[in-house]
Amino acid sequence: MTSTIDKNGAAESRVFEADVAKLLQMMVHSVYSDKDVFLRELISNAADACERLRYEAISDPALLADETRPQISITIDAERRQLTVEDNGIGMGRDDLVDALGTIARSGTKAFIEQAQAAESGDGVSLIGQFGVGFYSAFMVADQVDVVSRRAGAKEAWRWSSDGKGTFTVTPVDESEAPARGTRVTLHLTEDATGYTDRAKLEQMIKEQSGHVPVPIALIEKPGAEPAEIADGAALWTRPRGEISASEYDDFYRSVAGQFDEPALTVHFRAEGRQEFTALLFVPQSRPFDLFEPDQKRQLKLYVRRVFITEDADLLPRYLRFVRGVVDSADLPLNISREMIQESPILAAIKKSITGRILSELEKLAGKDAEAYGKIWEAFGPMFKEGIYDAVDRRDTILGLSRFKTTAGSLRSLKDYVGSLKENQTSIYYLAGQDAARLEASPHLEGFRARGVEVLLLSDPVDSFWVTSGPSFEGKPFKSVTQGAADLAAIPRLDASTEPSQGLSEGVTEFLAFLKTTLSDLVSDVRSSDRLTDSPVCLVAAESGPDRQLEKILLGVGQLAGASKPVLEVNPTHPLIASLAALGQDDREFKEDAARMLLDDARVLDGDRPSDALEFSRRLARLVERGLRRSTVGGGD
Numbered sequence: 070m071t072s073t074i075d076k077n078g079a080a081e082s083r084v085f086e087a088d089v090a091k092l093l094q095m096m097v098h099s100v101y102s103d104k105d106v107f108l109r110e111l112i113s114n115a116a117d118a119c120e121r122l123r124y125e126a127i128s129d130p131a132l133l134a135d136e137t138r139p140q141i142s143i144t145i146d147a148e149r150r151q152l153t154v155e156d157n158g159i160g161m162g163r164d165d166l167v168d169a170l171g172t173i174a175r176s177g178t179k180a181f182i183e184q185a186q187a188a189e190s191g192d193g194v195s196l197i198g199q200f201g202v203g204f205y206s207a208f209m210v211a212d213q214v215d216v217v218s219r220r221a222g223a224k225e226a227w228r229w230s231s232d233g234k235g236t237f238t239v240t241p242v243d244e245s246e247a248p249a250r251g252t253r254v255t256l257h258l259t260e261d262a263t264g265y266t267d268r269a270k271l272e273q274m275i276k277e278q279s280g281h282v283p284v285p286i287a288l289i290e291k292p293g294a295e296p297a298e299i300a301d302g303a304a305l306w307t308r309p310r311g312e313i314s315a316s317e318y319d320d321f322y323r324s325v326a327g328q329f330d331e332p333a334l335t336v337h338f339r340a341e342g343r344q345e346f347t348a349l350l351f352v353p354q355s356r357p358f359d360l361f362e363p364d365q366k367r368q369l370k371l372y373v374r375r376v377f378i379t380e381d382a383d384l385l386p387r388y389l390r391f392v393r394g395v396v397d398s399a400d401l402p403l404n405i406s407r408e409m410i411q412e413s414p415i416l417a418a419i420k421k422s423i424t425g426r427i428l429s430e431l432e433k434l435a436g437k438d439a440e441a442y443g444k445i446w447e448a449f450g451p452m453f454k455e456g457i458y459d460a461v462d463r464r465d466t467i468l469g470l471s472r473f474k475t476t477a478g479s480l481r482s483l484k485d486y487v488g489s490l491k492e493n494q495t496s497i498y499y500l501a502g503q504d505a506a507r508l509e510a511s512p513h514l515e516g517f518r519a520r521g522v523e524v525l526l527l528s529d530p531v532d533s534f535w536v537t538s539g540p541s542f543e544g545k546p547f548k549s550v551t552q553g554a555a556d557l558a559a560i561p562r563l564d565a566s567t568e569p570s571q572g573l574s575e576g577v578t579e580f581l582a583f584l585k586t587t588l589s590d591l592v593s594d595v596r597s598s599d600r601l602t603d604s605p606v607c608l609v610a611a612e613s614g615p616d617r618q619l620e621k622i623l624l625g626v627g628q629l630a631g632a633s634k635p636v637l638e639v640n641p642t643h644p645l646i647a648s649l650a651a652l653g654q655d656d657r658e659f660k661e662d663a664a665r666m667l668l669d670d671a672r673v674l675d676g677d678r679p680s681d682a683l684e685f686s687r688r689l690a691r692l693v694e695r696g697l698r699r700s701t702v703g704g705g706d
């Protein structure tokens with residue numbers, strides 16, 4: 070953006086960035102019932118500004134001048150229908166105002182806009198509650214917002230002003246009109262937001278939403294009145310656990326995590342000994358929107374003896390990136406630079422400790438309340454699974470915490486699985502694919518069902534990766550049901566009468582050899598299957614190399630030069646195979662058509678296309694025609 074002010078210092082109207090304009094449009098027309106959130110957003114910005122100042126003042130104490138105590142004050146002016154939120158934090162210069170309040174830097178807000186536009190309702194209003202859209206939420210309750218700000222250490226002050234209808238102005242203001250340092254946000258409330266000038270209502274809102282921000286908050290009931298402190302800025306995490314109520318924890322979680330739900334798990338502890346620190350951590354109920362953003366921030370806030378340092382410190386492994394909260398260290402130096410943070414052995418030790426603690430608390434919850442734990446798993450399972458291959462040292466714990474949909478039910482643990490192994494079963498079997506519904510219908514499962522062998526049904530994209538990273542659980546390796554020989558013969562069938570006779574008839578052996586020669590350009594082998602009971606054929610991967618699903622994923626992302634030839638497994642007891650085998654040397658052409666048809670059938674069941682669509686169509690026509698001819702001839706007999 071270019072200069073905003075003309076030579077005489079008069080206001081020049083500027084247009085909001087397109088995304089901001091869209092967002093404002095949504096805010097102004099919002100019918101979202103919980104408009105109260107605007108105050109939480111403004112107080113949170115004010116507290117952030119105070120904390121940023123506290124941090125910058127460590128290296129430049131002059132910034133604090135003679136006003137060292139951070140403070141947020143909220144002034145009601147009922148007569149003029151105005152509400153003012155003021156802080157003595159870091160403040161904003163002219164460029165800060167233009168950049169911070171005229172464009173959208175926050176990826177979360179962009180995500181909000183995208184989702185809101187995709188939402189069927191078109192206005193995305195219901196989404197506001199899930200995202201929290203920062204400063205702009207002021208326009209849900211105000212038809213004009215003025216921001217007067219003075220950057221810490223600066224002489225000049227500026228006013229940003231907008232009615233939220235597409236443009237804003239930035240003008241210099243007289244020093245006497247501006248706070249000595251920091252930012253004053255004045256909301257000109259709309260008529261239907263008059264309620265926000267009610268003192269009692271406001272006090273209750275502040276206590277509920279923001280009572281635990283680490284900066285004191287005062288309420289001034291009319292201009293000139295004495296400020297009344299309604300929150301003391303005592304950081305919640307410094308208080309003993311026994312003195313904190315569940316609702317205090319919940320409120321704190323919402324303000325620190327920017328979430329609007331309740332925490333599914335709260336972990337609050339003080340570590341003493343080699344490292345001294347306090348951690349207050351939350352597992353949310355619903356997924357934070359930015360879990361898959363590559364530069365996701367704001368997981369855990371790092372404090373050093375109650376001074377906020379950063380929210381970018383790497384305090385959790387990636388697979389726990391849904392955890393939110395604060396860590397307050399007593400050992401780090403206050404003037405630690407952001408660069409030093411990345412290499413600090415103290416932080417590495419804290420990371421290890423809080424990771425272990427979260428996992429053990431989750432284990433406890435899983436043992437105590439399977440349903441509550443199941444909900445956490447439903448929301449964050451795919452992330453946990455990344456940990457199975459990322460965090461080799463925690464692999465057993467994470468496998469123990471994992472839950473699966475299987476042929477025996479949902480949310481099954483590996484302990485459940487291993488507890489119901491069948492006689493002679495030595496592996497944990499899985500079937501991976503993209504479509505959960507299709508997995509259940511896969512022919513690969515038939516032989517396993519016939520033996521009552523449970524199979525994990527894995528439909529998260531990440532599944533194909535961790536299963537091939539060599540995990541095992543209680544000594545049992547994982548094995549894909551679409552790869553290699555199934556080793557099922559040694560496991561007795563539930564219904565012994567359906568046990569196929571040992572050995573293949575001469576006709577079937579010959580037919581398998583015929584299939585192998587005919588299909589040699591497309592398959593690496595053809596063999597009799599003990600995986601199948603109802604279907605005539607299926608495709609499996611060779612013993613070495615990726616399983617079928619992983620191969621598809623790797624091909625899709627260009628990680629493999631070409632597909633390997635699969636193995637065609639044939640069900641020797643299927644009537645179709647038996648009849649084809651009975652043809653002996655006769656009808657070669659027909660048998661060739663049938664062979665290729667069987668292969669295409671197996672491909673389609675795997676979610677693939679026939680190998681040659683035109684040939685497939687011609688072959689189908691020939692086979693149907695032959696069938697019709699035979700039935701007419703037969704009918705005339």
Ligand SMILES: Nc1ncnc2c1ncn2[C@@H]1O[C@H](COP(=O)(O)OP(=O)(O)OP(=O)(O)O)[C@@H](O)[C@H]1O
Nearest residue numbers: 114115118160161169170175202203204205252327
């Ligand atoms: N009181 C304030 N003092 C200083 N800077 C502020 C203040 N309020 C807003 N800002 C600036 O405006 C930016 C945009 O604010 P906004 O509330 O939209 O998003 P955010 O604060 O970055 O994100 P979030 O609200 O999710 O924490 C902030 O990042 C900050 O730079």
